Amino acid sequence: MGDFRVTGSAAVLAAMAALLSACGERAPETEAAGAGEGAVNGLMTPAAFSSIAGDEARAAALFTEISKVMLHPRCANCHPREGGPTQGDDMLPHNPPVVRGFGMGAAGMECSTCHGSVNVEFASMTGSIPGAEPWMLAPASMGWAGASAAELCAQIKDTELNGGRTLDDLVFHNSEDHLVNWAWHPGEGRSPAPGDQETFGALTAAWAEAGGHCPEG
């Protein structure tokens, strides 16, 4: 999982920074950033990419970091490429079985049949059912579960697929959208996406500012 790799590298960088600090030396900016100041809950901040020369390379690196959020189960479960949503950190098919239907489920069994406006802890056992307003699948054209960072980048920039959104629109969506925000507040039994929405939005803004170039892949 991408977030675990990030966490692992952040831990290594943190150890390096601590070692250098103990030796009375200052850690290089990018390493220190990756270890702590430049990373939030396993997601690098834009500062960690500032030393990359060239907009194309910097934008590609920024998007690779952004993709760690978008491909995380908290996001990808409701961005399926085909069929209905998946669920859980292991992204198994949704149970009970549900279909996309009109985008919010089948007639008579809409997403809102079970998912309310907030996460709800079960009253009779541990665990919770996720909720936010409105709880719904992403459009089929925005299904990307299992995509590579390069595929994802091309997909979300394609205005034929993304509902006509510009790069600025994408920045706003990632920075402000309420349902996107749920990815960091998923309720008991689900791991949050790496980082937080502020960092995710800042990364998206930095990527757009660098030209919105995509990683190769």
Added chain:
Amino acid sequence: MALTLKINGKDRNVDVDGETPLLWVLRDDLRLTGTKFGCGVAQCGACTVYVNGQPRRSCVTPVETLEGAEVTTIEGLEGREADAVRAAWAEYDTPQCGYCQSGQIMTAAALLQRNPNPTDEDIDNALAGNICRCATYVRIRKAVKAAGERLEG
């Protein structure tokens, strides 16, 4: 917390923890026991009610989220679709033990309100979250189709 809930068209006052699931309040406080507890985790559909006309699993619906909402339970279910479903349920002798039936009927009536001429696939999709431990699914599907035909006829 003190709450006024609109249940089956009537204001009902309750004083419960706001996080209490609606199902608990319906059954234990208001004695509306037609809605059943099955799993408590929105997996079986036995607790289905309507909130503002939309099917809703009451076991995962905190009452504090229902201020101003209109709740309909099996006891208050009315209308052409409900009548057609009840008639078809009787005609096809649909229930076996009957425990899941209030949830099945709530969902079936909701489906027919949205789609009075459902295909088998439509019925399966709508009722996929309503589990019947007696496995009367074939009769349920037949009854829903028959209820739709009554509405269309």
